[in-house]
Amino acid sequence: MALVELSDVSFSYPGGTLAVEGVSLAVDAGESVAVIGQNGAGKTTTVKLMNGLLRPTSGTVRVDGVDTRTRTAAQVARRVGYVFQNPDDQIFNNSVRREIGYGLRRLRLEAAESERRLAEAAELTGLVDLLDENPHDLPLSVRKFVTIASVLAVDPDAVVLDEPTAGQDRAGLERIAAIGAHLAARGRAVVTITHDMEFVARHFTRVVVMAQRRVVRDGAAAEIFEDTAAMAAARLAQPAVVELAGRLGLRGVGLSVEALAEALRARA
Numbered sequence: 001m002a003l004v005e006l007s008d009v010s011f012s013y014p015g016g017t018l019a020v021e022g023v024s025l026a027v028d029a030g031e032s033v034a035v036i037g038q039n040g041a042g043k044t045t046t047v048k049l050m051n052g053l054l055r056p057t058s059g060t061v062r063v064d065g066v067d068t069r070t071r072t073a074a075q076v077a078r079r080v081g082y083v084f085q086n087p088d089d090q091i092f093n094n095s096v097r098r099e100i101g102y103g104l105r106r107l108r109l110e111a112a113e114s115e116r117r118l119a120e121a122a123e124l125t126g127l128v129d130l131l132d133e134n135p136h137d138l139p140l141s142v143r144k145f146v147t148i149a150s151v152l153a154v155d156p157d158a159v160v161l162d163e164p165t166a167g168q169d170r171a172g173l174e175r176i177a178a179i180g181a182h183l184a185a186r187g188r189a190v191v192t193i194t195h196d197m198e199f200v201a202r203h204f205t206r207v208v209v210m211a212q213r214r215v216v217r218d219g220a221a222a223e224i225f226e227d228t229a230a231m232a233a234a235r236l237a238q239p240a241v242v243e244l245a246g247r248l249g250l251r252g253v254g255l256s257v258e259a260l261a262e263a264l265r266a267r268a
């Protein structure tokens with residue numbers, strides 16, 4: 001049984017906008033998935049359905065087999081943590097320490113366990129020296145890590161990261177990749193929405209492509225990125241290495257620069 005499973009899910013916002021239509025998607029424990037698609041494709045709505053912030057208009061969302069409609073949003077959020085696209089929609093405490101500790105306090109853990117989790121979340125997100133800062137004084141890229149840390153501290157079974165790569169420098173991107181790998185290695189499911197195709201090529205093997213409210217592809221990143229027609233239909237750019245391989249008439253090369261260089265050497 002998948003940890004998070006959407007079955008033929010549709011969702012309309014109260015104003016009537018149909019944002020997601022007939023989406024079926026399953027994510028297992030220990031699996032890391034990238035969700036890509038142009039603006040307005042339905043990505044954020046889909047992941048908010050995963051953590052109970054939104055309930056389907058039709059179809060079902062199950063977390064560990066339990067229909068989210070039978071649980072409160074707070075109950076679902078403990079199993080599926082959602083890191084908001086905009087950190088300012090999430091942050092409301094006046095110190096990094098209090099912000100990371102907010103969800104933890106609600107879990108009513110023993111003090112030592114709370115401290116351990118807070119320290120681990122701060123370490124993973126690079127915030128150890130910033131715990132006494134006011135998050136509102138920190139740059140957007142760091143505020144994003146504050147919101148990631150507060151979800152990591154709760155240690156949900158699944159973590160959804162909504163555009164964590166936006167505005168990050170190379171070190172930030174590497175840190176986000178390391179957090180994803182850490183979570184997956186610990187058996188957590190990780191769902192990452194991103195517009196950064198190079199990041200996806202570097203760090204993901206499974207990709208879900210959304211376009212016009214629907215999942216249009218779900219599978220191996222290398223195959224999907226190579227499918228020029230599917231990428232164009234979803235209005236997505238191919239990662240540079242895939243585009244170059246295609247122009248050189250090479251197929252099945254994979255997603256790494258090293259593999260492309262090797263294929264070129266073999267052809268020479």
Ligand SMILES: Nc1ncnc2c1ncn2[C@@H]1O[C@H](COP(=O)(O)OP(=O)(O)OP(=O)(O)O)[C@@H](O)[C@H]1O
Binds near residue numbers: 015017042044045
């Ligand atoms: N709160 C809301 N009320 C009404 N319509 C909304 C709301 N949020 C999103 N929408 C609409 O739902 C559709 C899907 O939006 P969604 O944010 O899920 O897409 P997205 O793929 O995450 O886009 P982006 O990459 O820009 O974040 C869009 O037409 C959007 O305008």
